[in-house]
Amino acid sequence: MNILILGATGQVGFELLRALSPLGSLIAPTRAQLDLSSPDAVAGVLRAARPALIVNAAAWTAVDAAEAQREAAFRLNAELPAQLACFAAIAGIPVIHYSSDYVYPGDGDAPWREDSPTGPLSVYGQSKLAGDEAVMASGAEHLIFRTSWVYSARGSNFMKTMLRLGQERDSLKVVNDQIGAPTPARLIAEVTALAVYRQRLGRGIEGLYHLAPHGETSWHGFACEIFRRAAESGMALKLTPAQVAAIPGSDYPTPAQRPGNSRLCVDKLEADLGIDLPHWEPQLVLTLGECFA
Numbered sequence: 001m002n003i004l005i006l007g008a009t010g011q012v013g014f015e016l017l018r019a020l021s022p023l024g025s026l027i028a029p030t031r032a033q034l035d036l037s038s039p040d041a042v043a044g045v046l047r048a049a050r051p052a053l054i055v056n057a058a059a060w061t062a063v064d065a066a067e068a069q070r071e072a073a074f075r076l077n078a079e080l081p082a083q084l085a086c087f088a089a090i091a092g093i094p095v096i097h098y099s100s101d102y103v104y105p106g107d108g109d110a111p112w113r114e115d116s117p118t119g120p121l122s123v124y125g126q127s128k129l130a131g132d133e134a135v136m137a138s139g140a141e142h143l144i145f146r147t148s149w150v151y152s153a154r155g156s157n158f159m160k161t162m163l164r165l166g167q168e169r170d171s172l173k174v175v176n177d178q179i180g181a182p183t184p185a186r187l188i189a190e191v192t193a194l195a196v197y198r199q200r201l202g203r204g205i206e207g208l209y210h211l212a213p214h215g216e217t218s219w220h221g222f223a224c225e226i227f228r229r230a231a232e233s234g235m236a237l238k239l240t241p242a243q244v245a246a247i248p249g250s251d252y253p254t255p256a257q258r259p260g261n262s263r264l265c266v267d268k269l270e271a272d273l274g275i276d277l278p279h280w281e282p283q284l285v286l287t288l289g290e291c292f293a
Ligand SMILES: NC(=O)c1ccc[n+]([C@@H]2O[C@H](COP(=O)([O-])OP(=O)(O)OC[C@H]3O[C@@H](n4cnc5c(N)ncnc54)[C@H](OP(=O)(O)O)[C@@H]3O)[C@@H](O)[C@H]2O)c1
Pocket: 006, 007, 008, 009, 010, 011, 012, 013, 030, 031, 034, 035, 036, 037, 057, 058, 059, 060, 061, 076, 098, 099, 100, 101, 128, 147, 148, 149, 150, 151, 155, 185
């Protein structure tokens, strides 16, 4: 069966290419082969690929830039998933899509559940929510994974930035009042593969699910753990966790407002898929291991 993966050069897409490889013939056009901002080009690839499953890991993920480039962010994050899901509904095939904790308003300290009220604080969050709503309304068999704080050994992400700054700087300030769970792209791809396999067996899951490891931390806590574990692995760093100052988000203004509470309740996914999601800390050790291999 043909599986069409969009965004395969991104963090999640790269891992999907590996995790889904035993499950079908993968078709994964790069940006040079398919500009996803062109609905006509997307329609042509959908017709030619004849997919039995569409997995959309492509997105506009430049959160701050989205504030000034609303139209481009909505094209990738809202109109593209709508187009994919519309095609899937007509073709009678399933679509898998990824979304974000940024669709929630970020207040309080209770983990968001799949039926919690949404209320994005940023254009990026609004565009992701519009994409989710379009997929859900399309009539296509769908699976949407809302995840948080994605990182991997490849691409640009918080862990990679910290490893670079840890070698360059002898002091750093990191925000400590935004709380969530760092999620490796590899874990997202592995869970996606399990879901596809279960679907193949006729015991698939469908609808909206949160996907993140257990536990919670702040960006400051995550940074300190990165420096501690990287030093343990033998990486030469100028920075130790003691030199990382904790600051409130108000001291680090950005064009897009970030949610303070990014906690995602994953009970529904664990129960329906029959899995136990891991804690974020051993997942960090695994991911750091890929950097030093
Ligand atoms: N990153 C996070 O912290 C985070 C948190 C929560 C949820 N998510 C969601 O998780 C999913 C995967 O995120 P990610 O971090 O893996 O994203 P990513 O690394 O930024 O990858 C995005 C992918 O989309 C492709 N893309 C973007 N615009 C394109 C265009 N016009 N034409 C062709 N390709 C285009 C990129 O291609 P190029 O490689 O050519 O640029 C790349 O392959 C997304 O739905 C995202 O919203 C991410």
